[in-house]
Amino acid sequence: MTEFEERIATVLDELGPGDVVTYGEVAAEAGQPGAARAVGRYLRDHGSGHPWWRVVTVSGRLVPHNEDEHARRLRAEGVQIVDGRVRPG
DNA sequence: TATATGACGTTGC
DNA sequence: AGCAACGCCATAT
Numbered sequence: 272m273t274e275f276e277e278r279i280a281t282v283l284d285e286l287g288p289g290d291v292v293t294y295g296e297v298a299a300e301a302g303q304p305g306a307a308r309a310v311g312r313y314l315r316d317h318g319s320g321h322p323w324w325r326v327v328t329v330s331g332r333l334v335p336h337n338e339d340e341h342a343r344r345l346r347a348e349g350v351q352i353v354d355g356r357v358r359p360g
Numbered sequence: 361t362a363t364a365t366g367a368c369g370t371t372g373c
Numbered sequence: 374a375g376c377a378a379c380g381c382c383a384t385a386t
């Protein structure tokens with residue numbers, strides 16, 4: 272567990288219901304702007320146990336692996352989903 | 361050390 | 374708005 276990973280977990284924990292952030296945002300908050308891929312890698316490996324569904328791509332695109340499940344979790348928190356993408360607001 | 365891959369982001373068209 | 378190419382960080386072989 273590196274500091275970067277701990278930061279990611281902390282940032283995810285800082286998120287609340289209805290709040291959505293992008294991988295880049297999480298990476299930047301974690302102290303590594305541009306390490307969006309590292310964030311995705313982390314969620315893919317340690318995503319379990321953290322609100323990974325509140326993380327989307329910069330285009331509002333949901334994860335291509337669980338986009339259905341992802342969309343439901345967001346809608347369950349009041350986030351509007353359109354065509355598998357977070358509604359631009 | 362180098363090559364290949366991935367829950368990404370930005371730039372150019 | 375959508376597609377393609379390159380760049381970034383970290384891991385696996």
